[in-house]
Every structure is written in C-alpha cells, then in structure tokens.
Amino acid sequence: MALVDLFALAGAMMLLAISPGPGVFAVTARALANGFSHGALVALGCVLGDLIFLLMAIYGLSAIALLMGNVFIIIKYIGALYLIYLGVKILHTNEGEHKIKSPEKGSFKASFMSGFFITLGNPKVILFYLSFLPTFVDLQNLTNKDLLIVVSIVSIVLGSVLMTYAWLAHRAKKLFTSPKALRRVDIAAGSTMIGAGGFLFVKSA
Numbered sequence: 001m002a003l004v005d006l007f008a009l010a011g012a013m014m015l016l017a018i019s020p021g022p023g024v025f026a027v028t029a030r031a032l033a034n035g036f037s038h039g040a041l042v043a044l045g046c047v048l049g050d051l052i053f054l055l056m057a058i059y060g061l062s063a064i065a066l067l068m069g070n071v072f073i074i075i076k077y078i079g080a081l082y083l084i085y086l087g088v089k090i091l092h093t094n095e096g097e098h099k100i101k102s103p104e105k106g107s108f109k110a111s112f113m114s115g116f117f118i119t120l121g122n123p124k125v126i127l128f129y130l131s132f133l134p135t136f137v138d139l140q141n142l143t144n145k146d147l148l149i150v151v152s153i154v155s156i157v158l159g160s161v162l163m164t165y166a167w168l169a170h171r172a173k174k175l176f177t178s179p180k181a182l183r184r185v186d187i188a189a190g191s192t193m194i195g196a197g198g199f200l201f202v203k204s205a
Contacts, residue, residue: 039166045115057129144158
C-alpha cells in the first residue's frame with residue numbers, strides 16, 4: 001500500500017470515528033458515571049466489534065453476516081436493553097456510591113461487552129467497510145502485510161478517538177466535586193446511556 005493511501009485511510013477513519021453515534025455516547029456516559037477505565041473498556045469492545053466486521057468484509061463474508069441478520073438483530077436489542085438498564089442504574093446512583101473505590105468484579109466485563117454489543121448489533125457496519133475500504137485498499141490484491149496495516153490503522157484510530165472521548169468525560173467529571181454537581185453528572189450520563197440504548201432499539205436493522 002502506498003503511504004498516501006495509508007494517511008488517507010487514517011484520516012477518513014478519524015473523521016468517521018469522531019462522528020457522534022451510540023458508541024461515542026456509550027463511551028462518554030460510562031466514563032462520566034464510572035471513570036476512564038470503564039469508558040476505555042467500552043471503547044475496546046467497540047473496536048473489537050468493528051474488527052470482526054472489517055475482517056468479514058475483507059474476506060468476503062458479508063453474505064454470512066446478512067444471512068445472520070436475525071441473530072444480529074437479537075444482539076442489537078440485547079445491547080440496547082443493557083444500555084438502558086445501565087442508564088437507569090446510573091440515574092439511581094446514591095451520593096455515597098461515588099466514594100466507592102473498587103468496582104464490582106463483573107462491571108469491567110460488563111463495560112467491555114456493552115461496547116462489543118453496540119457494534120455487533122449493527123451488521124450494516126460490514127457493508128460500510130465493503131464500500132469504504134476499496135477507496136483506499138485494493139481488496140483483490142491485499143497481502144498479509146497490508147491486512148495487518150489496515151487492522152492496525154482501524155484499531156489505533158478508532159480506539160484512540162473513543163478513548164479520547166472517555167478521557168475528556170472523565171476529566172470533566174473531576175471538575176464537579178459537590179454532591180449536587182455529581183448528581184447532575186449522573187443525570188447527564190444516565191440520560192445519555194438511555195438515549196443511546198433507545199436509539200439502538202428503534203433504529204431499523
């Protein structure tokens with residue numbers, strides 16, 4: 001792959017990654033509610049889901065993804081309901097819970113899986129990659145080295161953008177120290193999470 005194509009691919013991915021969507025909203029809300037580590041895990045889950053669709057697109061498995069449409073729809077609804085559940089839970093956070101230092105054991109896994117479900121619940125992502133990649137990559141003559149480069153670019157750019165959202169949300173929360181301010185943060189985070197889940201739920205498959 002030519003160097004100019006690599007930079008063009010990275011630039012295009014960055015523009016697409018910064019566009020607000022369920023993934024960005026979920027990462028931001030989770031970081032506001034539970035800190036950077038949780039937001040980062042949501043981001044990693046989103047990246048893994050994207051990589052699965054990316055590889056399916058590269059290896060011509062889009063037909064399989066479409067045939068499994070009903071499975072992806074179920075995953076989408078599970079992810080949407082889980083986001084709504086998390087949002088409601090955040091809205092019911094008590095003041096004292098902000099002082100808890102150690103999260104529940106399963107919460108980190110839950111953060112990661114919520115990000116994973118958000119992406120996996122949208123099989124149209126694979127069609128996006130099918131139409132997007134050929135602009136920068138010759139899929140017919142893609143070598144293993146090219147594949148590694150493309151996967152790295154998508155992972156680094158998408159992951160960096162989403163983790164930046166998580167970091168900014170986490171830093172923003174640190175500016176609020178009073179109970180009332182923290183309560184407003186919880187309301188904003190919970191409402192955002194519920195909104196992201198609702199968007200996924202009503203969005204056509």
